[in-house]
Amino acid sequence: MATVLELRGITKRFPGVLANDHIDLTLNKGEIHALLGENGAGKTTLMNILYGLYKPDEGEIYIHGQKVSIDTPSASIAAGVGMVHQHFMLIPVFTITENVMLGEESMRGGLFLDRETAAGRIREISESYGLAVNPYAYVKDLAVGVQQRVEIIKLLYREADILILDEPTAVLTPQEADDLFKIMRNLAAAGKSIIFITHKLREVLDVADRITVIRLGHVVGSTTPSEASQRSLASMMVGREVILHVDRAPATPGKPVLTVENLQVLDDRNNLAVDGVSLEVREGEILGVAGVQGNGQTELVEALTGLRAPLSGKIAMLEKDITHAAPRAITELGAGHIPEDRQEDGLVLTYSVADNLALQTYYRPPFAKGPVLQERTILSNAVDLIEKFDVRTPGPAIRVGALSGGNQQKVIVAREFSRPTRLMIASQPTRGLDVGSIEYIHSRLVEKRNEGTAVLMVSSELDEILELSDRIAVIYRGRIVDVLQAGEATKELLGLLMAGIDPMEARKLGAEKAG
Amino acid sequence: MAQRKSNTPQSPESKAKRKNPATILFEEVSGGSLAVPLLAILSGLLLGGLIIVLTTEEMYARIAGGDILGGLGTGIGAALKSYAALFTGSIGDPGRIFSALQNGDALSIRRAFNPFLESLVQSTPYIFAGLAVALGFRTGLFNIGAEGQLFIGALASVWVGFSLEGLPSIIHIPLALLAGAAGGALWGFIPGLLKAKAGAHEVINTIMMNYVAFRLSEYLLRGPLRRPETFNPVSPFIEDSAKLPRFFEAPIRFHLGFFIALGLAYVVYYFLFKTTWGFNLRTVGANPHAARYAGINIVWSTMLAMSLSGALAGLAGANEVLGVNYNLAVAFSSGYGFDAIALALLGKSHPLGVVLSALLFGFLRNGAIRMQVSAGIPIDIISVLQAFIIAFIAAPAIVRTIYRVRLQTEGETTFVSGWGGS
Numbered sequence: 008m009a010t011v012l013e014l015r016g017i018t019k020r021f022p023g024v025l026a027n028d029h030i031d032l033t034l035n036k037g038e039i040h041a042l043l044g045e046n047g048a049g050k051t052t053l054m055n056i057l058y059g060l061y062k063p064d065e066g067e068i069y070i071h072g073q074k075v076s077i078d079t080p081s082a083s084i085a086a087g088v089g090m091v092h093q094h095f096m097l098i099p100v101f102t103i104t105e106n107v108m109l110g111e112e113s114m115r116g117g118l119f120l121d122r123e124t125a126a127g128r129i130r131e132i133s134e135s136y137g138l139a140v141n142p143y144a145y146v147k148d149l150a151v152g153v154q155q156r157v158e159i160i161k162l163l164y165r166e167a168d169i170l171i172l173d174e175p176t177a178v179l180t181p182q183e184a185d186d187l188f189k190i191m192r193n194l195a196a197a198g199k200s201i202i203f204i205t206h207k208l209r210e211v212l213d214v215a216d217r218i219t220v221i222r223l224g225h226v227v228g229s230t231t232p233s234e235a236s237q238r239s240l241a242s243m244m245v246g247r248e249v250i251l252h253v254d255r256a257p258a259t260p261g262k263p264v265l266t267v268e269n270l271q272v273l274d275d276r277n278n279l280a281v282d283g284v285s286l287e288v289r290e291g292e293i294l295g296v297a298g299v300q301g302n303g304q305t306e307l308v309e310a311l312t313g314l315r316a317p318l319s320g321k322i323a324m325l326e327k328d329i330t331h332a333a334p335r336a337i338t339e340l341g342a343g344h345i346p347e348d349r350q351e352d353g354l355v356l357t358y359s360v361a362d363n364l365a366l367q368t369y370y371r372p373p374f375a376k377g378p379v380l381q382e383r384t385i386l387s388n389a390v391d392l393i394e395k396f397d398v399r400t401p402g403p404a405i406r407v408g409a410l411s412g413g414n415q416q417k418v419i420v421a422r423e424f425s426r427p428t429r430l431m432i433a434s435q436p437t438r439g440l441d442v443g444s445i446e447y448i449h450s451r452l453v454e455k456r457n458e459g460t461a462v463l464m465v466s467s468e469l470d471e472i473l474e475l476s477d478r479i480a481v482i483y484r485g486r487i488v489d490v491l492q493a494g495e496a497t498k499e500l501l502g503l504l505m506a507g508i509d510p511m512e513a514r515k516l517g518a519e520k521a522g
Numbered sequence: 523m524a525q526r527k528s529n530t531p532q533s534p535e536s537k538a539k540r541k542n543p544a545t546i547l548f549e550e551v552s553g554g555s556l557a558v559p560l561l562a563i564l565s566g567l568l569l570g571g572l573i574i575v576l577t578t579e580e581m582y583a584r585i586a587g588g589d590i591l592g593g594l595g596t597g598i599g600a601a602l603k604s605y606a607a608l609f610t611g612s613i614g615d616p617g618r619i620f621s622a623l624q625n626g627d628a629l630s631i632r633r634a635f636n637p638f639l640e641s642l643v644q645s646t647p648y649i650f651a652g653l654a655v656a657l658g659f660r661t662g663l664f665n666i667g668a669e670g671q672l673f674i675g676a677l678a679s680v681w682v683g684f685s686l687e688g689l690p691s692i693i694h695i696p697l698a699l700l701a702g703a704a705g706g707a708l709w710g711f712i713p714g715l716l717k718a719k720a721g722a723h724e725v726i727n728t729i730m731m732n733y734v735a736f737r738l739s740e741y742l743l744r745g746p747l748r749r750p751e752t753f754n755p756v757s758p759f760i761e762d763s764a765k766l767p768r769f770f771e772a773p774i775r776f777h778l779g780f781f782i783a784l785g786l787a788y789v790v791y792y793f794l795f796k797t798t799w800g801f802n803l804r805t806v807g808a809n810p811h812a813a814r815y816a817g818i819n820i821v822w823s824t825m826l827a828m829s830l831s832g833a834l835a836g837l838a839g840a841n842e843v844l845g846v847n848y849n850l851a852v853a854f855s856s857g858y859g860f861d862a863i864a865l866a867l868l869g870k871s872h873p874l875g876v877v878l879s880a881l882l883f884g885f886l887r888n889g890a891i892r893m894q895v896s897a898g899i900p901i902d903i904i905s906v907l908q909a910f911i912i913a914f915i916a917a918p919a920i921v922r923t924i925y926r927v928r929l930q931t932e933g934e935t936t937f938v939s940g941w942g943g944s
Contacts, residue, residue, distance in 0.1 A: 123849060206819045335817025344815070355808045366805075366816045370798040378797045 009036045010072070012057075012088075012169055016064035019052055026052040028224040029066070039191055039201045041215035043208075045244055045441035047411040049224040050204050054171050058090045059083040069168070089162030090171040093178070094226045095154050096103045099147035103140055104129060104156050107164050117388065125164075132163045137193045152183030161189065163199075170194065171202045176210055177439050181207070181469065181502070206244070206441045208237040208471075220244055236430045245443045253446075255453045258477035261290030264430045264461035265311070272306045272319035279318070280306035282485035288430065293452065293462040295476030297469065299505050303485035304465045305347060308434045311463070312344045313337045324430060338367055340430075343423035347434035347465070349412075353419045356408030360400050361389035363407045364422050396421035397447065413444035420448055423454060431455055449475060469498055483507045538644025560867070563882065566911035571601040573906060574899060578884075604897040612641045612885040632770055637888065639776035643846065645884025647855075649783035650838035651862035652869060652876035653790050654706075654888025654920020657801050659871040660794055661827035662807035667728025668835040669712060669859025670735030671706035676685045676731045678705030680850040681747065683760030694763040699840050701784075706836015707829040709735060718821040724828065732859075740852055749849070757850040766845035779845035784877065786837070791873040803827050835859060864912045883908065908935045 012034040019027040026049045034040050044050045055061045057068065059077040070073050070086050077083045083090075092519050097106050098287045104126045107264050115121040126142035133140050138156045146154060155175060162170055171420035172191075176184040191214055205211060211218055212232045220243040221229045224310055227243050242248050265288040280410040288294045299303055309315035311322060313334035322330045329337050338344075346352035354363050365385045373384045389403035398417045400410055407418055416436070423431065433452060437445040452475060466472050472479055481504040489510040491500070500517035504510060575581070575597035584593035607928035614637045622630040651668050665671075679702035686694060712761070713727035743755040753935035766778040805813040806823045813820060838858055843850055865883055869875025890904040914921050 312815075332815065333819075334814060338817055346815060348811075351809075352811045355805055355812045357808050358805075362801075366812070369801055375798045378799055380796055380798060380801060382796070 010034070011036050011070065013069040013413075014053070014057070015067045015069070017053060017056060017063050017068075019049075019056060019061060019063050024223050027056070027063070030221070030224070030226055032219060032226070033219075034200050034202060036200055037195050037198050038216045039195050039203055039214055041203045041211040041218045042221065043205060043206060043218055043240060043244060044221035045206055045443060046413050046439075048221045048244075050221055051173065052224075053221070054090065054173060054204060057083065057171065059090060064260055072272050084165055084167065087167050088171065089165060089167030091155065091158040091162065091173065091175060092121075093174045095158055097146045097154055102143050102145055103149075103160075104142045106146055106157060107142075107161050111165060122155070128164060129160055132160055134196060136163065136190060137161075138190055150183070151178050152186060155179070155183075155187065156190070159194075168198070169200050169202070171204070172268050173204045174206075174439070175203070176205065176207060181467075182211065182506075187312060207440070208240050212237065213242065223245055241442050244441070253449045253453050253474060255475075256457070258292040258456070260292040260477070261459065263287045263289050264325060265463065266321075266323045267311070268321040270307070270310060270322065271318040272303070272310045272315060273318050274303075274306050280485050281330075283319075283320070284482075284485070284487050286480055286487060287489075288461040288463045290429075290461050291456055291459045292477040292488065293456050293464055293475050295472040295479045296463065296465040296482055297472045297476075297479055297501055297505060298465075298467065298482035300467045302482050304434070304467075304482060306485075307482070308344075308347065308465055310430055311337075311432060312342065323474055341426075341428050343426060343428040343431045345419055345431070345433040345436050347438075348458075349416055349419055354404065354407050356416060357406045358407060359389075360393065360398065360407050360410070361386050363401040363418050364389045364403075367422060367426065390480045392421040392425055395425070396451075413440045416440055416444060416448065420451060424451060428455075428460055430494065431462045432465075433462065435467065436464065437468070437471060439451055445471075469501055472496075472501065473498065481505055489513075549822075557925070558918045558921050559915060561904075562914035562918075562926050563911050565914050565921065565924065566907050567605070569910045570903060570907040571605065574601040574604050574705040574903065578586070600897070600899075604893050607893040607895075607897045607899075608886070608889035610889075611637055611896075612889030614638050615722040615862075615923055632774055636774050637892070638836075639770070639774055640879075641888040642780050643775050643777065643884075644888045645837040645880045646779045646783050646845070647842055647858045648861065648865055648880035648883045649787060651835050651858045652836070652840055652880050653783075653787060653873060654710075654834035654859075655862045655866035656833040656869065656871040656873065656876050657680065657790060657794070657834060659866055660807050660825060661803040661823065662810065663714075663717070663831070664725050665710065665728055665828065665831045665835075666725055666863065667709065667731045667735075667832070667859070668838070668862050669857065670728070670732035670854065671709040671767055671832040671835035672839035672855055672859045673735040673739045674709045674839070675702035675706035675833075676839030676843045676850050676854065677742060677747070678702050678836070679764075679840035680757045680760060683764035683844060684758040684849075686764075689761075689763050691763045691765075691767075694761065695766060695844065698760070698764045698844055699837060702840025702843070703833040704835045704836070705835035706839065708767045710828040710832020710835070711825060714825040714832075717828070718824040739850075743850065743852055747850070755852045759849045760844065764844055765848060765925075766841070768845075774847060777845040779841040782837075783841070786834070787873040787877050794873070799826070833863070838862075861908070864908065868912060868915050882911075882935055 010033050014030060014032040017027050017030045018025070030053055042050050042053070052061065054474060056063050057077065059080045059082050062078065064366055068077060070088070074087050077086060077088070098109070101109070104122050107129055108120065108122070108125045113121040113124050113224060116138070129140070129142045132138065138155055140153060140160065146157065149157070153180070159170070175187060179187060188210070191203070195201060195216070203215060212235065215232055217229065217231055218240070218241065219229045220236060222244060242381060267284055267286050270281055270284045271279060274280035282303070284307060286294065296304060296307070306315060310317045313329070313332050313336065315465050320330070321328065323336065324340050324342065327340060329340065350356060355366065362369070362385065365388060368374050369385065373383055374388070386403055392398070393400060393403060398421060399414050407415060410418070432453070436452065437448050449471070452462060452464065464475060473496060477493050479493065479496050479501065480487045480488050481491070481501060483505060484507065486506070489504050500513060503513035503516055509518065578597045578600040581593045581597035581600070584596055612809070614634055622634040651672060654668045654671070655665055679698040682698040682701040686697070689697070709731055713724045713731055716722040716727050717724045740755065743757060747757045749756055768775060768777045770776060794804060802813070802818045803826070804821050805818055806820055807817065810820060813823070839855070842854060847854060861883060865879045866876060868879040886904050886907060889900045893899045893903070894901045898911040
């Protein structure tokens with residue numbers, strides 16, 4: 008098989024950190040090569056070097072056997088390397104065609120955009136690789152998975168034959184991820200070569216031809232899906248044995264802590280996002296809310312935590328009506344909240360780790376005396392929590408924005424879990440995190456539940472739901488379509504329910520499949 | 523924040539401890555690099571000098587006459603002469619200061635130090651107004667209305683200053699200052715309320731409020747507040763009991779307002795960084811979503827910040843009325859409220875930065891008067907100079923490129939994570 012890309016001895020130093028240490032990597036034609044590593048292992052740095060955003064301190068890059076120097080993204084595109092970033096670079100109010108043309112406009116008479124020719128090429132590309140899109144649709148109307156397809160089309164339009172996909176499944180639903188894998192296989196079959204950056208083990212085993220694991224800037228090893236297992240990959244990534252399963256005793260649920268009755272909530276566009284939800288979370292149990300993203304989970308959690316006013320219905324916590332309570336009132340009743348979007352809601356990125364750790368309590372003794380902040384207490388509290396929750400930071404005064412995603416999440420977990428709470432609402436608690444952090448946060452959630460806290464966990468990761476929940480509520484189009492006991496739930500059944508199949512039907516289908 | 527730069531795992535605390543507190547504070551203000559603002563000022567001065575050279579007509583005449591070197595010399599000479607005048611006008615003539623100190627003659631000492639003290643007088647309203655805008659910035663609010671708030675503050679304090687008679691200074695001065703603060707606060711509160719309750723953008727509304735303030739003050743100064751014995755739109759003089767005390771005999775105008783401004787800068791610093799209220803406001807400014815999540819009342823914070831910002835701007839007006847002019851005329855402010863926006867940016871919205879930038883502006887303004895008189899350079903060149911400095915501050919990449927200042931923060935955001943997940 009022909010080698011299309013070879014990295015030799017790539018080294019990149021940043022002040023105080025060796026991000027990439029003599030990394031060698033080869034990519035063959037028509038291969039899907041997974042680059043696996045924890046957050047901060049140096050995957051993204053390596054790819055940014057290949058994409059011309061960073062200059063390596065040492066090392067050489069060969070493309071089709073030719074030594075190349077890639078100083079800018081345009082040089083990388085010219086060399087046939089294209090990258091799909093985690094955050095898409097699309098203009099929402101433009102059509103797909105316009106987005107794809109951008110920067111490489113085909114013109115008519117040197118003055119007018121030739122959308123038809125471009126759209127024709129997009130159709131060609133979309134047919135030959137199975138990337139179904141309508142070239143005239145506006146990007147703002149597209150689902151996330153389709154937007155990602157547009158990003159891939161952009162690369163193919165520029166005739167890239169080495170595609171880098173940076174954590175492409177982080178934003179996708181399980182179904183969308185499966186579609187993406189199909190597309191990736193089509194692309195590989197057509198002779199494109201793909202570098203697939205991820206830290207999700209299952210995906211790697213599903214789709215990759217070869218796997219290279221990076222840890223702390225080094226290549227730890229290379230393997231293939233047939234030789235590897237989730238367990239072996241996890242320990243390569245983390246550098247020690249990883250417990251993928253949390254041991255937990257059966258739940259001993261107590262009194263109801265949170266009671267929701269017939270709740271209706273509008274979303275930002277005034278559509279009914281939560282449509283008559285009733286549920287109950289009791290002491291010492293984890294209620295998992297499963298569902299494909301965008302089925303009202305966000306609005307539900309916002310209503311429960313006081314961030315969004317419900318349209319109708321009733322929310323009670325510890326027999327107190329909190330339907331229209333302010334966020335702080337709910338917090339003070341003993342609710343903890345791990346928000347879905349940690350950088351947007353959960354943290355002030357420009358603040359220090361210490362200030363972020365005090366974000367829910369700064370106004371109360373011992374963190375404040377009257378209106379005066381007690382900086383020493385805030386700092387010593389931070390030192391404590393950093394140690395207790397194993398937050399990896401150079402110190403409590405470091406900006407939280409400078410930490411890795413996993414450590415940012417740990418800051419939130421430390422803050423919410425260190426307060427005495429009766430109710431914990433955890434929304435997508437491990438999204439985008441690496442194995443080590445997921446393991447950690449899962450065990451903490453179970454610990455909370457064992458202490459008698461009522462835990463409501465919203466997640467679109469089926470594995471996580473199945474792993475942790477004592478009961479599972481499936482949400483579809485703003486309604487709870489079914490509530491399952493942990494024992495009766497299977498991945499297949501949940502998948503069917505999440506897709507909106509009628510519960511009776513789903514159980515029958517699920518049973519057939521199992522049988 | 524002080525340890526922001528230490529992105530290595532080895533004991534960052536001990537590293538921070540070795541720095542002295544003033545350095546840490548300055549780094550907080552300048553965003554880590556002391557060099558950039560200083561180089562920006564230097565670049566501004568150089569470019570300003572170039573413009574003086576290029577606008578020297580005599581130079582072109584001599585060059586046209588064939589004397590290229592002589593012409594260039596004339597141009598450069600003009601620039602040097604202008605900056606010399608700027609220096610003596612703003613800080614003083616070193617020779618005069620020296621000989622006055624040797625003589626020990628009180629009058630000549632006062633005269634020699636007058637330029638310096640006058641610069642401080644000029645800086646004072648900039649400090650107040652700069653603090654006003656900076657406080658807004660910290661809360662994520664763009665208060666363009668400092669100028670209007672300043673006018674309303676001046677109106678309120680001049681009214682208290684002349685209409686109340688027979689009060690002792692110790693009561694009259696605080697009362698007049700409070701009136702100024704209250705007037706400005708009201709003018710800030712209105713757009714704050716509109717923003718918080720109706721989502722109306724504060725930039726639009728503060729600009730509108732400026733026009734209302736200008737026209738309102740014009741109306742009042744032509745009507746109810748006009749000094750009876752004149753037809754000009756000026757207010758009566760304030761009572762002596764309302765005047766901020768001056769420290770030296772005339773013509774030195776240096777007055778208590780400067781120290782009030784410095785004190786207030788400290789108060790604003792303490793409020794913003796050491797109190798829960800300041801924490802509320804800063805959090806709203808840094809990330810309103812997280813602020814809501816943390817239970818901070820954004821509506822209330824917005825109104826509070828706009829009112830406090832208005833109060834500070836109002837004090838700038840009161841300071842001018844009570845400390846310098848003793849009355850109020852229609853065109854009494856030379857755009858302090860607008861310069862304050864640039865100044866707050868220059869000072870990175872940090873009270874210490876604001877004080878330093880205000881001093882810079884004050885010294886430039888004051889020096890420019892001498893420059894105009896003795897070197898014939900129009901005072902507006904100072905606005906050009908300020909514009910250059912601000913442009914350089916706003917685009918630090920230019921300064922870094924020109925002077926090859928290493929960007930020490932490169933890669934920091936990415937690479938603390940380098941050993942984070944392990």
